[in-house]
Every structure is written in structure tokens, then in C-alpha cells.
Amino acid sequence: MGLLDREFSDGNIVIAKTEDLLNWARLSSLWQLSFGLACCAIEMMATSASHYDFDRFGVIPRPSPRQADIIIISGTVTLKMATRIKRLYEQMPDPKYIISMGSCSNCGGPYWEHGYHVLKGVDRVIPVDVYVPGCPPRPEALLEGLIKLQEKIRHETLRKKTA
């Protein structure tokens, strides 16, 4: 993390910039909306389970969008579902982040040509921060995506949301 472990030795006083402190707090407790769509959701569940342990990065599934910081779009986004995803995203409080997981939600995946019912990329309805490729991505890939998102949050400023 770089924030606490450097500065705690000196008399239990932490000196940090407000931005660093806020960013550190945000990236260390990314509460995830428990929301899964297709086969990618199975990999996401495996990532949450004990072997890969999402919790060690501070990712805890929350059952309500009002309590969530991050939504992982894990699977095929149908047009019918896209309207619901948009609503869920709008219900989340700021700051909010999105990981698009797997080919389907990145660009339509195997349904890109003949999927009359599939939205060809979730970024057509909501802004995506990190794209994780794969069909489905392995848990390691999703963890990598999460770390990438944490890197983005670490360099955010108060003036402008970049992630």
C-alpha cells in the first residue's frame, strides 16, 4: 500500500495528503455489488471463494447497489438486461467503478455477429474502467483487473474522477 507501512513507525503519527488517504481508503475496500450474469459469474464466484480470496483485497459482495463501490459486469449483457444494468449503475453512490469481465461484456464476444439479443459491449450503456479479456477469464485475470483498477484509484485527484 505504501501509505501506512512507511509512516507508522514514527510515534504513531501518520502524515499523508488528503488525496492519498482518501484514495488508499477507497482502493482498499472496494465493496462489490453481488451481481452475476453468465459463465463469467462462476469464475467471479471462484475468485471470491477461499482459494483466490477476493476479500484479501477488501472486496466484499454487497446485496444492494446503494452500498456498493464497484460493479463487475460478469457475463453476456442482453439488451433486456442492459436496461437493468443501467438502473443498477445509477443507483450506486459515487465514487463508483466498473470492471467489464470477459469477451461478452467487453465487445459482445461470440455473439458479436448473430446475437440479436446481445448488447455488443457494456460500454455502450455505462462507462467502463477496466476491461478483463478472456472467455471466461481465469480468477487470476480478474484479480489482475482489480489490481489495475486499484492502481487507477491510487492516482485519482479530488478535482477530477479519472477511474
Add this chain to the structure above:
Amino acid sequence: MKTPGEIFEILKEKFGDKITGIETELPVEPVISVDPLAIKEVCEFLRDNDDLRFDTLMSLAGVDDANGEKTKDEDGYDIIKGGTLSVYYHLDSIQKGHKVTLKVSVEREKPEVESVESVWRAADWHEREAFDMYGIVFLNHPDLRRILMPEDWQGHPLRKDYKNPEYYQGMKVPY
């Protein structure tokens, strides 16, 4: 236990002209063709007859036969006029251990089939799916509305001449 041929003979004797034929030259099991407006009484008979006892509807599926007159529109999409849409019924008798396949064919421009929902409750959602995907109307169905596509969707996606819309609720559909 009866073969599809024997079942066809029983049905032909009971319903006469309403049983329009049997196709045996198929790589799969024979298919008995039935009049679309008589399918309910035929199915009721198949279920209740002591020798037949078809207690299970394994599957009900729509098919676009695409056997009408084909032309192309300016974008290269097929337009099909005339011909038929079909519904296939796969029946199974757990008590007697035999199976049979029924088929009804209806005109593409007026696809109306009698519902068998009152014979087997399993037909309810299957018929809604066939309606959703092919636009086949099941007469006397208690709740015939789309089951998979959104309720405000236009068209029936599994028809061979289906044309995907450019936009749905402001979202671009093609890649």
C-alpha cells in the same frame, strides 16, 4: 408399447382427415402430421386413451420451414412470402414406454394453432417461447405473451427472414 406406425393407424381411424399424414423417410423417428385446429382433441385422445397414455409432453418447438417464395430486400436480407411455419410435439408415455412425434404446419401469414396447454401444463411456457421466437399464435392459450425477449420487442427473431433492428431503446444493436 406401440410403434409410431400403429399409433398413426389408431389416430387415422379415430380422426380421419384431421390426421394428414406420416413421414417415415426421415433419419429420426416418424412424424405424424395433424390439422392445426384439431391438435388439442388429438392430444387429449393420446393422453386419455388406455392403449396410448401419453402422459408427458417432452418438448414443443416451433420451426420456420422457410419454404415460401424468397426475395431479397435492398440490404440483402431475405424476405419470405407464403410457405409454412411448423410446431413439433414430442410426446412420451412413461406408463407404456413409447414415444411419438406430432407436427402441425400453418401458413406463414396466418400462423394459428390450437393450444395444448389444457392437456399438458408443460406446454404453457413452450408455446410462449414458440410465439416469442416465431410469432405462432396459440389459440385459447391463457397467457400468450413474450417469454424471453423484452415485451416491447418488435418482430420474432428466429424467423429466417428476421431483420435485427438498428436500435433498441437508444442502444445500438449491430456490432
